[in-house]
Amino acid sequence: MKARSAKRSEKRRDQIVQAAVRLFSEQGYYQTTMEDIAKAADVSKGLIYLYFKDKNDVLFYTLRFVLDMYESDVAPALVGKHNPLAALRIALYGLCRLTNEHVQETVLAYRSSKDLSKRQRLEIKIRESKIGRVFRGCLEACIHERLMLPLNLDIMVYQYIMFCHTWALKNWAFRDKYAFDEYLAEGERILISAFLTPKGRKVFESQRALAAA
Amino acid sequence: MKARSAKRSEKRRDQIVQAAVRLFSEQGYYQTTMEDIAKAADVSKGLIYLYFKDKNDVLFYTLRFVLDMYESDVAPALVGKHNPLAALRIALYGLCRLTNEHVQETVLAYRSSKDLSKRQRLEIKIRESKIGRVFRGCLEACIHERLMLPLNLDIMVYQYIMFCHTWALKNWAFRDKYAFDEYLAEGERILISAFLTPKGRKVFESQRALAAA
Amino acid sequence: MKARSAKRSEKRRDQIVQAAVRLFSEQGYYQTTMEDIAKAADVSKGLIYLYFKDKNDVLFYTLRFVLDMYESDVAPALVGKHNPLAALRIALYGLCRLTNEHVQETVLAYRSSKDLSKRQRLEIKIRESKIGRVFRGCLEACIHERLMLPLNLDIMVYQYIMFCHTWALKNWAFRDKYAFDEYLAEGERILISAFLTPKGRKVFESQRALAAA
Amino acid sequence: MKARSAKRSEKRRDQIVQAAVRLFSEQGYYQTTMEDIAKAADVSKGLIYLYFKDKNDVLFYTLRFVLDMYESDVAPALVGKHNPLAALRIALYGLCRLTNEHVQETVLAYRSSKDLSKRQRLEIKIRESKIGRVFRGCLEACIHERLMLPLNLDIMVYQYIMFCHTWALKNWAFRDKYAFDEYLAEGERILISAFLTPKGRKVFESQRALAAA
DNA sequence: TATGAATGAGCCTTCATTCAT
DNA sequence: CATGAATGAAGGCTCATTCAT
Structure with missing residues (x-):
């Protein structure tokens, strides 16, 4: 009984969040009305308020959803990769690919984080730093195994993340000139x-030789 | 007569834009009302509509103002620097310093660019690419003079710009751990x-030896 | 079977009405939601609609409950009192005491009577006049037995009732200055x-001598 | 300039308050929408918010208006009346007459006082006690001049006020049976x-002889 | 030019009521 | 009988924009 209702409840939340992700991404938070979300999620306006406190709460869960997606997609790909250099490349590739597949969602995160409450923003940052930790782990191992020169981890981690995000944030500057693969290859360099x-x-x-074969 | 009125007109526009820069930066575009801007600029609400088509137009000029500021601050510093490597360092330093001094304005540009019309966004991008061209010029010269290895200019330029902007965009991740100087030094590396x-x-x-002396 | 279900049914109604009395009294009719009532009565929202036509109907039964309480508490105390002066004093004391014990409910009646339909309001008035009849009976007997001077019964009855209700309606004007007993004593005078x-x-x-002894 | 705008401003407030007095009196606070008030006051919805903080604020000024009306009507009638007994009668007559002319407004005060904030309610009580002071002054003088027996002023004052208000609060019990004059005459007795x-x-x-002549 | 009173479209949110289970 | 998820009408409030002065 409870399990079923919890499942239904979760389904509803997802329904709404997914509609919100799309709409917020396409039109922005403030341009999107609760009515829009309700229509896109195929539920009534009132229903949203059964699952979310207010519009801002929808934004929060929307951003959380986006960040969770990133982390849950990149991190697992590294499991079992004992070669840290390979892992680093895979992580870079993964985040770049995801960013490429979710350009608007990525931009949304940059547009709308400030519209959250302090408490919410904090949690979003925590989620965001999880993806950072993935890179940090790879980097640390690379350096420890003397595959890479010693580098400032905190800053370097963001070099990797921002390189990927730049593909979304400045995509107008690259789209016409470079294919995704080329961009990524340059990133590796x-x-x-x-x-x-x-x-x-x-x-x-x-x-690389292995991969080429 | 005309000159004077043009001057007065320009003064008014600046008055309003500067108020808008502050308010949009602090509170965001949608949280800021025309009333707020009018009050901060010490003019009447109606007056704003004599100088700007609508609220969006104020945003456009606000973002333009911010980008112009960047370009007009970084570019002149390079004049006369015939050593391209020095120029590159100065440009990096300049943009980093500016970003540090205008964290909120930098964030504003990322938050609100999408709220412009296509035409406006295009012009903003043009302004933005001007600052890119500064870096591109330095880089090109460095490579041409065999001071630096050959690199993809388009992408590398954004590496420089984004490194600076990251200081603003992810400042919560750095502020507590690194001083601006340390961040910048790592950037040079x-x-x-x-x-x-x-x-x-x-x-x-x-x-460096010279600078140290 | 029917008796049992009727009993259960009655129990349900009471459960709901009592919750409503409390909530309406404390927060007012419009501030109280059906959800509130359901929660307070420990039943589901839907159930209320099995026993009451709508929210207004709940108000009606709530007010009826309050007035019935008044009448059923004051009237019986007079049974067997053959001395009409004593009865009058007991009635005054009884209504005053009840009002004191149910300040909020008394105020509720004044706040919310107008929110009933004409038909409902009429029935409430009928209930209210029952309590009036108690006083009227006492007064009539007092006058008939030449214990009191001839007075207009209709108006005098409301003097008694309103004196009691004033303790609730204007309690802020009295609470700090007079104890309930003092107020009552002055009423007798x-x-x-x-x-x-x-x-x-x-x-x-x-x-009084008897009572004092 | 300022004077004119202040005047205009005052006019607007009055316009709105008077519409609100009527609508709140007729339909109650919660049944009246801001739209209703705007329409009745012949202004736009938005305008109301230039002069009042919110709907509750309109209620506050509405109730204040009603109470001020009472005080400003009864009190002046007593000026120059050196005979306190005459003054007391005039006050009683005045408040009764006003209540008769504003039955709904009087009822409104009883219905809606609780819907104010604490602070607002306090001010309303202060206004209300002003009318009480009028009666208290008369009574005190009557007793001091040995025209009346010594009585508890606090309580007696409310006997006078409530007698008048009862005409409004319980008007359904009197209207059909007694004319206003008869009710008032009984009150004097x-x-x-x-x-x-x-x-x-x-x-x-x-x-009385004088008045009859 | 400059003002600020006035407008009204539109949004978020609430909540009485219904109904499938 | 009983539930509570779902609905959607309706209301309070905001704010960009206009316009008489």
């Missing part, structure tokens, strides 16, 4: 190759 | 040192 | 003593 | 005559 040790370079080359 | 040729490295070192 | 015949005065005095 | 000293009685009689 700038963010990985440039910082490899001789040992790292060897590993890196053998990986 | 990641974005310049890493890509220097042996010749470039020598020039770079001698510059 | 103003509404009974002042209108006694010499004969009535004698009876009155002997009663 | 119950609330004045009954408490006169022999000296007071003489003065009272001579006044």
Whole structure:
């Protein structure tokens, strides 16, 4: 009984959040009315208020949904990858690919984070730093294994993340000139190759050869 | 007569835009009312409509103002610098410093660009690419003079810009851990040192020695 | 079967009405939602509609409940009191005491009577006049037995009732200055003593002496 | 300039309050929408919010208006009346007459006082007590001049006020049976005559004779 | 030019009521 | 009988924009 209602409840929340993700992404938070969301989610306006406190709460769960999606997509891909350099490349590729698939959602996060309450913003930041930790783990291992030169982890992590996000945030500057693959390849050069040790370079080359085969 | 009125007119516009910059930066575009702007600019609500078509138009000029500020601050600093490596460093420093001084305005640009009309957004992008061209010029020269390894200019330019903007966009992740100077120094390492040729490295070192003296 | 279900049914109604009495009294009719009532009565929202036509119907039964309470509490106390002066005093005391015990409910009746339909309001008035008839009976007997001077019954009856209700309606004006007993004592002076015949005065005095002993 | 705008402003407030008095009186506070008030006051919905904080604020000023009306009508009638007994009668007559002319407004005060904020309610009570002070002054003088027996002023004052209000609050119980004059005459008997000293009685009689002539 | 009173479309939110289970 | 998820009409309030002065 309870399980079923919890399931139904979860279904409803998802229904609404997914509609909100799309609408907020396309039109922005303030341009989207609760009516819009209700229509897109195929529920009544009043129903939304059974599952969310107010419009802002919908935004919060929408942003949380987007960030969770990122983390839950990138992190698992690394499981079992014992080679940290490979892991780093996979993480970079994963986040770049996701960003490419969700350009609008990525932009939404930058547009609307400030519209959350302090408490909500804090939680969003926590979610965001989870994805950062994925990169940090890879980087740390690379450096520890002397595959990469020592670097400031905090800052470098954001170099990786921002490189991916830039594809969304400045996509108008790249779309016409570069394919996604080219952009990504350049990223590897700038963010990985440039910082490899001789040992790292060897590993890196053998990986590329492997991938090419 | 006309000149005077044009001057007065310009003064009015500035008055309003500057108030808008502050308010939009602090509270966001949608949270700021025309009333707020009028009060902050010490003019009447109606007056704003003599100088701007509508609220969106105020946003447009506000963003334009912010971007112009960036360009007009960074570009002149390079005039006369014949050493492209020095110029690149100065540009990076300049944009970083500006971003640090205008965190909120920088964030505003990311929040509100999408709220412009297509035509307006296009012009904003043009302004934005001007600052890009500054970096591009430096980079090009560095590479041409074999101070830096060959790099994809389009992408690298945004690496520089985004590094600076990240200080604003993710300031909550850095503020507590790093001083602005440390962040900037790390930027030089990641974005310049890493890509220097042996010749470039020598020039770079001698510059640092000079600066230290 | 029917008896049992009728009993259960009655129990349900009471459950709901009692919750409504409390909530309406405390927060007012319009501030109280059906949800509130359901929760307070520990039943589901839908159930209320099995026993009441709509929210207004709940109000009607709530007010009826309050008035019935008044009548069923004051009237029985007079049974067997053959001395009409004593009865009058008991009635005054009884209504005053009840009002004191149910300040909010009394105020509710004044706040919300107008929110009933004409038909409902009429029935409420009928219930209200029952309590009036109690006083009228006492008064009539007092006058008939020459204990009190002849007075207009209709108006005098409301003098008694309103004196009691004033304790609730204007309680902020009295609470800090007078104890309930003092207020009541003054009422006896103003509404009974002042209108006694010499004969009535004698009876009155002997009663007070008796009560004091 | 300022004076004119202040005047205009005052006019607007009055316009709105008067519409609100009528509508709240007729339909009650919660049944009246801001739209209703706007229409009745022949202004736009938005305008109301330029002069009042919210709907509750309109109620506050509405009730204040009603109470001010009472006080400003009764009090001046007593100016120059050096005979306190005459003054008391005039006050009673005045408040009764006003109540008769504003039955709905009087009822409104009883219905809606609780819908105010604490602070607002306090001010309303202060206004209400002003009318009480008028009666208190008369009564005090009557007693001081030995025209009336000593009485509890606080309580007696409310006997006078409530007698008048009862005409409104319970008008359904009286309207069909008694004319306003009869009700008032009975009030004088119950609330004045009954408490006169022999000296007071003489003065009272001579006044009535005078009035009859 | 400059003002600010006035407008009214539109939005968020509430809540009485219904109905499938 | 009983539930509570779902509805949607309706209301309070905001604010960009206009216009008489």
